[in-house]
Amino acid sequence: MGILLAPGPVPVLDEISKAQCKEMITHRSGDFTKLYADLCTRLKGYFGAQEAYVITGSGALGLETLALNLCEKSETAVCFPNGEFGDHLFETVGLYSTATAHKLDGGKGWNLERAKEHIDNSHAQILSMVYNETGYGVRNHIKEICKYAKSKGMLTIVDGISAWPGTEFNMKEFHVDGFVTGSQKGIGAPPGMALLGLSQEAVDKFSKRDKIPGYYMNLKRHKKRYEKDQQTPNTPAISLFWALQKAFDILDQKGGLPATVKRHGDAAAYTRKRLIEMGFQLMAEKDFESNTVTGFVCKDAEQAKTVKAKLASEYGIKIVGARGVYLDNGLRVAHMGNFDIKWIEQCLDGIEKLK
Ligand SMILES: Cc1ncc(COP(=O)(O)O)c(C=O)c1O
Helix, strand or coil: CCEECCCCCCCCCHHHHHCCCCCCCCCCCHHHHHHHHHHHHHHHHHHCCCEEEEEECCHHHHHHHHHHHHCCCCCEEEECCCCHHHHHHHHHHHHHCEEEECCCCCCCCCCHHHHHHHHHHHCCCEEEEECEECCCCEECCHHHHHHHHHHCCCEEEEECCCCCCCCCCCHHHHCCCEEEEECCCCCCCCCCEEEEEECHHHHHHHHHCCCCCCCCCCHHHHHHHHHHHCCCCCCCCHHHHHHHHHHHHHHHHCCHHHHHHHHHHHHHHHHHHHHHHCCCEECCCCCCECCCEEEEECCCHHHHHHHHHHHHHHHCEECEECCHHHCCCEEEEECCCCCCHHHHHHHHHHHHHHC
């Protein structure tokens, strides 16, 4: 055992794990219809989406589903990577449109002031970016950027995989047309499900297309089947869907989204305060700090290696290294999902002793 403080997969509460152990049902049964309709209805509410689907597969499958259905080869997309996951999103969107990337790195975040000129000059039909860049722990200001992009008539696609539900979000208020999160992140379920939200504009766009170049990820198939009997077009990971339902129950029991965002925000602020008091430099630029993961810079690669290894061997606490320019000397503490604040305290006490 031990304490896992990685930015996904996060620890799964026993109740959520056990929810998977039910007698198997088929996905063509009334029981499955009840389960899937409940998941999609609740997800629509949480996201503020017009339509929502749960697709069996990882977060990247969800992103590719959005790109495949919402981007066309004849269209151009503008992307704003500021780390590894932003690069992956750019690559994905670029498979289904002509994409251009404007890059920041090293913990810098995107706000409207920085993105505006690129949006203006792009004349693109699509904007796609990451809400929470997990590699450094940077929260991009997607609300103001997407609002501006929508005022220019663009369709907005956001990777919210490591942001939700620990970060403030609502598709309508944030002007987002396509959104994805992963089950192994803040919702605290096991890995293997992509949670998708779509605006009315996004639904209209893929519904009107003659040919979508995909089968499993084709949202027309998911929509058609859902409208028929609230089932999925192919066999889903039914056991995982039960776990997700339990994770939604726990989200609601814990006060819903506002309480969850606050719990994550408080843990993030506490983590930053402690690390700064210890003399560490944080990766995220001020005003771009993540609610779900904090990256910090060690004095050298040796310190990063030692702190990470000894936290695991002496305290049973697992944290992860950073990415990109801080690959060697950076560490990240995740405060994501159904964590207990005591775990974060123990982790920071450990770092303080080991540094
Ligand atoms: C922001 C972000 N995007 C995409 C991914 C990829 O998700 P998955 O590994 O579930 O495909 C991750 C995973 O850590 C992520 O943090």
